[in-house]
Amino acid sequence: MKRKDNRLKIKERRSEEREKKQLKLIPLGGLNEIGKNITVLEYQNDMMLVDCGMSFPDDEMYGIDIVLPDFAYLIKNRAKLRGMILTHGHEDHIGAIPYLLQELSLPIYGTRLTLGLVENKLREHGITGDLRTITAGEVVNIGLFRIEAIRTTHSIADSLCLSIDTPVGKIFHTGDFKIDYTPVDGEPIDFRRLAEIGRDGVLLMLADSTNAERKGYTASEKVVGMTLENIFRGSDSRIIIASFSSNVHRVQKIIDTAVMFGRRVAVSGRSMINVLNLAIELGYVKIPAGVLVDVNKIRHIPDKELVVITTGSQGEPMSALARMADNDHKAVQIKKGDMVILSASPIPGNERTVSNVVNKLFEKGADVIYSDIADIHVSGHACEEELKLIHMLIKPKYFMPVHGEYRHLHRHAVIAEGIGMDPANIFILENGQVLNLTPNRVNISREEIPAAPVFVDGLGVGDVGNIVLRDRRLLSESGLIIVAATLEKSTGEIVSGPDIISRGFVYVRENEDLIESARVAAEQCLAKCSKNSVRDRAAMKTAIREELRNFIYLKTRRNPVILPVFMEI
Numbered sequence: 001m002k003r004k005d006n007r008l009k010i011k012e013r014r015s016e017e018r019e020k021k022q023l024k025l026i027p028l029g030g031l032n033e034i035g036k037n038i039t040v041l042e043y044q045n046d047m048m049l050v051d052c053g054m055s056f057p058d059d060e061m062y063g064i065d066i067v068l069p070d071f072a073y074l075i076k077n078r079a080k081l082r083g084m085i086l087t088h089g090h091e092d093h094i095g096a097i098p099y100l101l102q103e104l105s106l107p108i109y110g111t112r113l114t115l116g117l118v119e120n121k122l123r124e125h126g127i128t129g130d131l132r133t134i135t136a137g138e139v140v141n142i143g144l145f146r147i148e149a150i151r152t153t154h155s156i157a158d159s160l161c162l163s164i165d166t167p168v169g170k171i172f173h174t175g176d177f178k179i180d181y182t183p184v185d186g187e188p189i190d191f192r193r194l195a196e197i198g199r200d201g202v203l204l205m206l207a208d209s210t211n212a213e214r215k216g217y218t219a220s221e222k223v224v225g226m227t228l229e230n231i232f233r234g235s236d237s238r239i240i241i242a243s244f245s246s247n248v249h250r251v252q253k254i255i256d257t258a259v260m261f262g263r264r265v266a267v268s269g270r271s272m273i274n275v276l277n278l279a280i281e282l283g284y285v286k287i288p289a290g291v292l293v294d295v296n297k298i299r300h301i302p303d304k305e306l307v308v309i310t311t312g313s314q315g316e317p318m319s320a321l322a323r324m325a326d327n328d329h330k331a332v333q334i335k336k337g338d339m340v341i342l343s344a345s346p347i348p349g350n351e352r353t354v355s356n357v358v359n360k361l362f363e364k365g366a367d368v369i370y371s372d373i374a375d376i377h378v379s380g381h382a383c384e385e386e387l388k389l390i391h392m393l394i395k396p397k398y399f400m401p402v403h404g405e406y407r408h409l410h411r412h413a414v415i416a417e418g419i420g421m422d423p424a425n426i427f428i429l430e431n432g433q434v435l436n437l438t439p440n441r442v443n444i445s446r447e448e449i450p451a452a453p454v455f456v457d458g459l460g461v462g463d464v465g466n467i468v469l470r471d472r473r474l475l476s477e478s479g480l481i482i483v484a485a486t487l488e489k490s491t492g493e494i495v496s497g498p499d500i501i502s503r504g505f506v507y508v509r510e511n512e513d514l515i516e517s518a519r520v521a522a523e524q525c526l527a528k529c530s531k532n533s534v535r536d537r538a539a540m541k542t543a544i545r546e547e548l549r550n551f552i553y554l555k556t557r558r559n560p561v562i563l564p565v566f567m568e569i
């Protein structure tokens with residue numbers, strides 16, 4: 001018996017030892033969603049992060065401004081957290097940084113443009129951070145992790161993929177990427193370095209899955225440039241172009257094309273102006289003197305000599321382009337003959353708002369060109385053939401698709417299998433799951449880390465949860481009915497009321513009968529409570545709620561939120 005005990009103990013100790021020597025990789029966001037990318041790497045007493053992004057709310061999240069990852073695990077382990085490295089400057093990779101820095105501090109590594117965008121963001125929040133600039137090709141140490149930053153191509157300049165040396169082996173993270181052989185800045189992916197890394201042996205690869213469902217290759221940014229030239233060549237109209245402000249290469253191309261055709265450039269929209277200023281300051285965008293013109297001073301410039309670059313390519317209601325479409329823009333009024341170009345595709349979920357803006361622009365007589373009818377936009381993410389190329393170069397032993405909804409992750413796994421990867425070596429995780437890695441074994445742990453979305457509404461972070469959202473949804477669907485009554489404190493007798501107040505339910509003036517009969521029903525319900533000696537206020541409220549819910553459903557087939565309110569005197 002005793003010997004058995006000993007053997008068990010030895011076994012336990014061995015498994016503890018093994019656990020100590022394994023790397024934990026935890027996606028806190030970015031899986032089964034496009035947004036809030038953040039990945040934790042943890043080995044014993046050292047922890048690092050790759051990216052710290054936010055996501056935008058979907059239509060069901062009433063009143064929510066943005067969505068953050070859950071930082072609870074990071075706050076709990078703050079003493080271990082050695083730093084963060086950023087792959088690039090898109091919101092879904094940097095947007096949550098100001099909120100994390102309000103909880104803890106850590107060094108943040110990134111390229112110049114990425115950190116420039118982070119700095120702008122921190123300034124808006126009135127905070128500072130420990131930002132450390134790196135360049136592609138450089139190696140940095142974060143705790144015991146050694147990270148090589150490698151140039152890649154994406155829809156924002158200065159993007160990186162990462163080769164991370166850990167005690168259990170090399171982990172390769174593609175970041176967001178596409179393979180552009182002819183990028184605007186002339187700096188393609190460092191393929192030779194990728195091949196060397198692959199040859200040295202990669203334990204695990206994490207790779208962008210956004211476009212895994214698309215066959216073939218993503219076109220080069222150069223294609224957009226050629227389309228733009230063709231449009232400019234054939235046009236005497238004023239040209240207004242909406243694009244993502246962060247796509248500084250696209251913005252540069254628009255400016256170059258304008259210069260080529262003797263047009264001056266005005267810029268509209270706060271984020272476009274901010275990012276452009278930053279990009280000019282850091283040397284990512286170059287504009288010849290005399291080309292830029294204040295958007296408020298364009299009146300005297302002939303149409304065929306002007307281009308307006310603006311925000312609003314996603315139809316965002318407050319954006320400059322949406323205001324132009326609504327006749328609500330101070331400097332730019334859309335008129336017949338204007339040429340409007342939407343140099344972006346709607347992000348899934350934004351199709352309707354984009355379509356609204358396009359319709360309004362056409363109604364005002366503008367000629368609108370968008371990505372369905374011309375090559376005016378190319379994606380920043382790799383399609384199937386590009387993904388295959390990366391897999392072939394890196395040749396990882398294990399693979400984890402990231403950055404995508406479940407269908408994208410699944411499709412990426414199928415692609416990897418198709419080029420010979422053992423399906424047992426592919427891991428599709430959920431946010432908060434833990435991947436355990438040793439040099440020769442990888443498995444999904446039973447451990448789960450909290451990773452539910454955290455909602456930001458106004459100044460509140462995390463104070464709006466699912467119950468509040470459910471109420472907001474109910475209110476938005478059928479409105480609200482308040483039953484107000486004044487009761488005598490000791491006896492519970494009605495002193496005055498009940499009165500019915502409603503919002504968003506029916507138009508009261510046209511439904512006086514309905515409201516009056518609801519009032520009578522509430523009154524009878526209270527009388528019944530008093531007859532049956534029900535004095536408990538909560539029980540009385542429940543009775544009213546039930547009574548009115550049935551009554552109103554019977555009359556209207558609607559389910560408004562019913563809120564009994566008692567005043568006691």
Ligand SMILES: [Zn+2]
Nearest residue numbers: 088090154176
């Ligand atoms: Zn990106």
Ligand SMILES: [Zn+2]
Nearest residue numbers: 090092093176
């Ligand atoms: Zn991204």
